[in-house]
Amino acid sequence: MRLSRLGWLLASFAVAALLVWGWQLIADYKLVSPVFLPGPDRAWGALVKGFSTGDLGVKLLATVERMFWGWLIASLIGIALGAAIGTSPRLRAYLAPMLEFLRPLPASAMIPVAIAVLGLSNGMVLAVIAFGALWPVLLATIHGFSAVEPRLYEVGRALGLSRASVIWKIALPSASPDILAGMRLGLTVALILSVVCEMIAGRDGLGNWILLAARSFRAPDLYAGVILLGVLGYVTAVALAALEARLLVWRSRAR
C-alpha cells in the first residue's frame, strides 16, 4: 500500500520532469523563438534573480494577501448567508432564481462596475475577488445546510437543544464537507481574480509583474511569474486539503 503510493508519487514526478525536459529541448533547438519561449533554465534564472535582487517576493506577498483576504471575506459572507438561506425553505424559494442569475456572471465583468463605484483602490480589488469567490462558497453552503438529515433535527428537538446549538452542533458540522469543497473552489477563483485585477487595475502583484514583463518582452520574467502562480495555486490547494482531512477525520475513518 505504502510502496504503491510512493511508486505513484515517483511516477508523477517523472512525468513532470519529462515535461520540463521537453520544454528545455524545444527551447534549445529554438523550435519557438526565444523571445517568446525561454527554456526552463532561463525562467529559473529569472526566478532566482527576481527573488534575490528584484522585488518578486514583495509582489508574491501582495498577491497572496489579496487572494487570502478576498477569499476569507467571501467565505465568511458565503457561510453566513448560505446558512440563513439553506435552513429556510422560504428564503430559498425567494432567492434561488436571483442567485441563479448572478452566479454565472463572470466576476471580471464586474471590475468596471467596481472601479466606477469604489475607484482604483484596494477595496475595489477585494470587493471583486470576494464577489467572485463568494458564489462557490455560498451555493455549496446552501446545499450543505439544506441537505442536513431531517432525523438529526428531530434528535435536536427531542434533546431540547437551543436553536443556536442546533445550528452550531448539528447543521454546521453536517454541512462542513460541502462548505469546505466550496471554499476550495472559492480559493481558485480568488487567485484568478487577484491576477486579473492586478492586470486590469494595475495593482502591484504577480499579475502586474507578468503583464509588464510580457509588454517589455522579458520572457524569462514572465515565465518566472507564471511558475510562481502555479506553485502558489498548488501550495494553497495542498494546505486546504490537509485542513480538510483534519476537520473531516470522521469521514475517512468509516469501516
Add this chain to the structure above:
Amino acid sequence: MRAPDTTVKAAAPVIAFDKITLAFGAKTIISDLSLEIGRGEIVCVIGPSGCGKTTALRVAGGLIPPTKGTVRLLGEPMAGPRRDVAIVFQDYAKALLPWRTAAGNISLALEAAGVAQSERGDRIRDLLTKVGLAGHEDKYPTEMSGGMQQRIQIARCLAQDPAVLLMDEPFGALDAMTRQGLQDEMLAIVAETGATVFFVTHDLEEAVYLGDRVIGLLPHPGRIGIDQRIDLPRPRNQLETRETLEFLRLRRTLFDFIEKAEH
C-alpha cells in the same frame, strides 16, 4: 435511579392520550385514540402498516401536535418535546452524528441538558458501561456495527434521565441474535431505571416478550383494536419464556388480530 415524584399520585398515568385525533389535510391517521400508560409499564404497540403506530409515538414525544385531543405527561399537557421523554429512533445510522465519536454523541444529550463539562466524562463512561460499550468511547458511528450504533443511541437517550422511553422499532433493522441480546439489555436497563416504555414494533413475538401490555392498532384510521395484558413472569428468558404455553397463546391471539386487521 430517579427520585420518585411525590407530586404525582402513584395511580396517575405517566402518559395519557385523551381522545387523540391526528389528520394531515383530509387524511385521518389516528382517530379518537385514548390510552393510559402507568408508571414503569412497558407497552408494546403493534399493528399493520398504515395503522399510525409510529405517528402515535411521535405524538407522544411532542414531535407532532395532535389535531384534536391532548396528550398528558405526568398530568401535564404536552406542548412539545421534553427532556424527560427520550426517543429511540429505528434508523440509528441517521440519528447519530457521524462527526462525533460514541462519547461525543452521548455528550450531545448532556450538553443540551446543561451538564457541566467536568461531569460529562464520568457520566458518559457510566452510560457506555451500562449499554455494554465500555472502552469504545473514541469510535465513530461508522466504525461500529448496527447493534453498537443502536446501543449508542440508547445510551444517549438514557443520558436524558428519561421518565419515558419512546422506542420506534428500535431493533427492527438488526439481525436476530443482536436483536435478542438488545431486548434483554433493554429490559434490564428499564428494570433498573423504572422508566415507562412505549415500544412500537412489527414483531409480534418481540411485543409479547417485552411487554406488560400489547396494544394492537387497526388501520385507516388508526384506532385501538386490542389491549392485551401480558402476565408472563419476569425476568424473562429468551428460551424459557418463549417456550411457555402462555407465550404461544398470546402470540396466537395477536397473530389472529393482525390477520383480521389486514383484511
